[in-house]
Every structure is written in structure tokens, then in C-alpha cells.
Amino acid sequence: MSRKLEGKVAIVTGGSTGIGLATAIRFAKEGAHVYITGRRQAELDAAALAIGNNAIAVRVDSTKLEELDELFNEVKSQHGRVDVLFVNAGGGELRNLKDITEEHFDDTFDRNVKGVLFTVQKSLPLLSKGASIILTGSTAASGGTPDFSVYAASKAAVRSFARNWILDLKGQDIRVNCLTPGPIKTPGLVGLAGPDVAHQQGMLDHFASLIPMGRVGDPDEVARAALFLASDDSSFVNGSELFVDGGIAQI
Incomplete structure (x- = not known):
């Protein structure tokens, strides 16, 4: 049986732990050459060992454009293309409205919005025909959560990116979808x-x-959904939001 990503070149940002690591492992098992990024070298090195021979770990802070340039220059020199881009790096913390600071806002939007935007933009020259871009959303963007408004707003921006970028990329045979986990351990x-x-x-x-x-949920349950969006199984899925949430955002 052929593997779904045989010979593909995939990048998973935020790939050293959690959903990113589980997805990188699954992509590699399906035959992809996988680049993972993260900000902490020790965690990256451990993740690369867990993924196996098809993994290359590159320390990247996605909010720093020069580090994104270094990443894509390395991918270009080694493989010359990107077939799957899973833009997963990001995060947030709880903060009540009365306690939100400018620093908290800037950090959250830099990681979840700025980093996503420029990761995708800088990948464009390398994206192959039929490439798949997957953005990590959140069910927090679909409803209200106490003390989580800045994070939720940043993930709502990510969902909007997918809807708009499919128009910017119209006719280029590049798909953009949003993968939206619910509570995952x-x-x-x-x-x-x-x-x-x-x-x-x-x-x-x-x-x-x-x-x-x-x-x-379990991280691998999200990874299996990411594999669907990365593979040709979803060849006519574009601009969508795929919830992997056990139903929490559907009620």
C-alpha cells in the first residue's frame, strides 16, 4: 500500500511538542520529508529523534522574519520545494479583560497572526503545484471563553486568513484550509x-x-485530520474549517 505523502516535502512549524509533533510523526510515517521548527533547541532535538530519519529540526522563532528566511533558504537548498505547509506555531495564555497589557496583546498577535502571515508569504516561491497549506485555528474563535479574548481574537484572524488567501491564490493550484482543534491533551x-x-x-x-x-482529544487525532488536509484525499477541499473538537463547537 502506498503512503499518502510519499516523497513529499512538509514543514510543520511549532513541531517540537503537542499537535505539531504528533503531526510531524504521522507525516513522516506517510513518507514525507519533514522539517520541524520551534524556539527551544533541546525540545527540537528530542522531537527529531522521535520522528526519525526523515526529520530535520530548524530553530525558528516565527515572529522573526529573518529566521523564516533562513528556514526557507535551507529548504530551498536541500529540496527546492514545499508540498505541505502546516502553520502550527503559536500559543496564548489566560488573561482577564481588566488585566490585558500591551505586551500580552503584542506577544499573542505576533505569535498567532504575524507569524502565520509571514510564514505563508515567505513559503510562496517554494510551494509546488497541488501544495496544501494548513493553518491551526481554535474552537476559542467560535465562541466565548473567560479570560481568553486576545487568544480567541487572534485565532479568528487565522480563520479569516484562510478564506481570503484562497482568493489571492486563485488558479495556482494551492489549497488553504484551517484545522481547528478543540481541547486536546x-x-x-x-x-x-x-x-x-x-x-x-x-x-x-x-x-x-x-x-x-x-x-x-489526543494529539494524534488532530494529526490524522491534518494528514487528510495534506494529502490528495482532500484535493477539492479549499478554504474550509475542519473541526477536530469532539463536538464542543457544534452545540
């Missing part, structure tokens, strides 16, 4: 509850009580 999610393990489990249990499937 990742270091990023549990970290919102702080270092206390009991608090972390309490938060996961609370999310599980809200989700129609009665549990939080």
Missing part, C-alpha cells in the same frame, strides 16, 4: 492550569464534561 493546554497536577486534571475533567464525546 497537550503540554500547551495543561500548562494553562499552572504546574499543579491536580489543577491540570481538574481543567481536563471540566473540558471533558462540556464535550459531547465525553473526553478531551
